[in-house]
Amino acid sequence: MSSALREKHLPTLVSVFRQSGYDGASITQISKATGLGKASLYHHFPGGKEEMMRSVLQFLGEALENTVIKALRETGTAKTRFKKMGDALSAIYEEGEQPCILAILLLGDAKETFSQQVKELLQAWVEEMAKVLQESGMTQKEAKRRSEDIAIAIQGSLILSQGLGTLTPFKRVIKSLPEQIN
Amino acid sequence: MSSALREKHLPTLVSVFRQSGYDGASITQISKATGLGKASLYHHFPGGKEEMMRSVLQFLGEALENTVIKALRETGTAKTRFKKMGDALSAIYEEGEQPCILAILLLGDAKETFSQQVKELLQAWVEEMAKVLQESGMTQKEAKRRSEDIAIAIQGSLILSQGLGTLTPFKRVIKSLPEQIN
DNA sequence: GTCTATATTAAGATAGAC
DNA sequence: GTCTATCTTAATATAGAC
Numbered sequence: 001m002s003s004a005l006r007e008k009h010l011p012t013l014v015s016v017f018r019q020s021g022y023d024g025a026s027i028t029q030i031s032k033a034t035g036l037g038k039a040s041l042y043h044h045f046p047g048g049k050e051e052m053m054r055s056v057l058q059f060l061g062e063a064l065e066n067t068v069i070k071a072l073r074e075t076g077t078a079k080t081r082f083k084k085m086g087d088a089l090s091a092i093y094e095e096g097e098q099p100c101i102l103a104i105l106l107l108g109d110a111k112e113t114f115s116q117q118v119k120e121l122l123q124a125w126v127e128e129m130a131k132v133l134q135e136s137g138m139t140q141k142e143a144k145r146r147s148e149d150i151a152i153a154i155q156g157s158l159i160l161s162q163g164l165g166t167l168t169p170f171k172r173v174i175k176s177l178p179e180q181i182n
Numbered sequence: 183m184s185s186a187l188r189e190k191h192l193p194t195l196v197s198v199f200r201q202s203g204y205d206g207a208s209i210t211q212i213s214k215a216t217g218l219g220k221a222s223l224y225h226h227f228p229g230g231k232e233e234m235m236r237s238v239l240q241f242l243g244e245a246l247e248n249t250v251i252k253a254l255r256e257t258g259t260a261k262t263r264f265k266k267m268g269d270a271l272s273a274i275y276e277e278g279e280q281p282c283i284l285a286i287l288l289l290g291d292a293k294e295t296f297s298q299q300v301k302e303l304l305q306a307w308v309e310e311m312a313k314v315l316q317e318s319g320m321t322q323k324e325a326k327r328r329s330e331d332i333a334i335a336i337q338g339s340l341i342l343s344q345g346l347g348t349l350t351p352f353k354r355v356i357k358s359l360p361e362q363i364n
Numbered sequence: 365g366t367c368t369a370t371a372t373t374a375a376g377a378t379a380g381a382c
Numbered sequence: 383g384t385c386t387a388t389c390t391t392a393a394t395a396t397a398g399a400c
Contacts, residue, residue, distance in 0.1 A: 005383080024205035024291025027376060040384050042377065049376085099289050106344045107286045109206025115347070122345045148342060148351055153331075156338025160330060162288045163304045165297070169330055187365080208393060222366050224395065231394085 006044045009034045010059045013052050018098050022053060022108045050113060053105070057117045060101060063092065064125060072128045078136035082150075083178040085129075089154060096161040096170025103155060126151050136181070150177065188226045191216045192241045195234055200280050204235060204290045232295060235287070239299045242283060246307060249274065254310045260318035264332075265360040267311075271336060278343040278352025285337060308333050318363070332359065 016025050016033050027049065031038050045051040071084035093100065102121060105114045129147035134140060157173040198207050198215050209231065213220050227233040253266035275282065284303060287296045311329035316322060339355040 019291075021203070021205055021290040023203055026374080028374080036383095037385055038376085039378075039386085043383065102345060103285070103341050104289045106341060107281050107289050108203040109201075111344070118345055119347060122342070126346075145354070148354075149335075152338030152342050152351055152355065153334055154338070155341040156334030156336070159285050159288060159337040159341070160304070160334050162293070163284060163300055164308075165301060169334060172327070172330075173334065209395085210393075218365095219367055220394085221368085221396075225365065 003044070006055065007059075009036070009044070010056060013056050014059070014101065017053065017056060017101055017104065021104050022049070022110050025049070050110075053110075053114065054117065056101065057114065057121065061121055061124075064121060067092065068125060069128045072132050078132050079178045079181045081132055082129075082181050086174040086177040090171075090174055093158060093170065096158060096167040099162060100155060100158055103158070122151065133181070185226070188237065189241075191218070191226075192238060195238050196241070196283065199235065199238060199283055199286065203286050204231070204292050207231070232292075235292075235296065236299065238283065239296065239303065243303055243306075245274065246303060250307060251310045254314050260314050261360045261363050263314055264311075264363050268356040268359040272353075272356055275340060275352065278340060278349040281344060282337060282340055285340065304333065315363070 012034050013030065016030055019025075020029065027038055027041065030049075030052070031041055034041070036044075041052075042048065045055065047054070067088040068085055071088045072081050074081055074084060090096075092098075102118045105111060105118055126144075126147045129150055130140075130143040133143035133146050138146065153173045153176075154170075157169040160169040161167050194216050195212065198212055201207075202211065209220055209223060212231075212234070213223055216223070218226075223234075224230065227237065229236070249270040250267055253270045254263050256263055256266060272278075274280075284300045287293060287300055308326075308329045311332055312322075312325040315325035315328050320328065335355045335358075336352075339351040342351040343349050
């Protein structure tokens with residue numbers, strides 16, 4: 001069960017983990033960012049940082065469902081639906097300025113701890129894209145490959161945008177999403 | 183200057199940082215992995231973990247030069263040179279099992295500390311690919327875009343391979359490298 | 365150049381008052 | 383539900399012997 005007060009601080013947790021990573025974020029830092037004392041944090045999240053991240057992942061799963069996957073399920077052509085997915089992703093990653101929490105977890109010390117939850121989120125997204133592509137005429141195999149390629153492009157463009165210090169790669173990939181669907 | 187003994191332990195440092203990330207790796211862990219006591223580590227790397235990572239990045243820069251960039255500079259068609267680059271990348275990332283240290287740094291707490299070194303390594307790679315593509319007839323602009331797209335695909339496929347628990351994405355991207363050059 | 369021992373600081377985590 | 387105060391553990395880092 002998740003109390004309202006707990007929910008209230010999840011966006012702050014997302015922000016801290018994006019800034020410092022999972023291993024790099026300390027309870028003290030989270031305490032300052034939320035304005036809650038350490039003891040209060042442990043009251044809401046008895047499992048400490050791990051439970052905080054699990055809540056964040058659940059929160060992100062809901063955001064994924066309510067924005068990205070919702071966009072893919074709308075009526076309209078595959079092209080327009082992928083266009084809307086691009087808008088949703090741009091909002092989540094703030095035009096490429098913000099990293100992906102899933103990638104942060106995969107490249108940190110706690111990968112094993114969260115591998116199942118991360119895998120499920122990635123799969124849900126990829127499978128939803130594949131559904132749309134199948135509807136638009138692709139074979140199952142081809143739709144799977146194409147949807148994975150899109151996920152690859154998004155994740156890779158976030159890395160390159162951070163690494164090169166320019167948002168061009170992310171923006172270009174987002175823009176190309178509807179263009180390459182036909 | 184870097185002593186021979188220091189060099190000797192760099193592959194171990196790479197291994198530890200890949201496994202635990204930068205923030206997640208502790209001096210104690212590095213001590214055990216290298217077989218050197220903490221004080222010995224500080225003797226070789228007075229700057230601690232930061233200096234260790236700087237040495238690792240220098241080491242990776244040389245590896246990049248000696249394998250990936252070397253492949254791109256060989257004689258032959260663009261296609262065969264990208265094929266050889268793919269082989270070099272497969273070796274570095276062990277068919278997709280190993281993460282990229284640059285991505286680890288970009289998604290951790292020390293991104294600012296290493297941003298310049300990371301940027302230079304990424305740029306060197308992308309620019310070398312762009313050179314090859316320009317030679318094979320592309321405009322400068324198109325070559326730049328295409329080479330960035332390839333870097334995006336490699337980085338993204340590493341993330342997806344880790345996240346989905348299968349090396350298929352990385353292997354497919356590597357295989358597609360020579361195919362999409364024409 | 366490596367070790368043991370230790371200093372110092374910060375992190376995670378909890379007790380108990382309000 | 384939040385706080386102050388504190389405990390415990392682990393991390394970074396160094397001193398000094400060999």
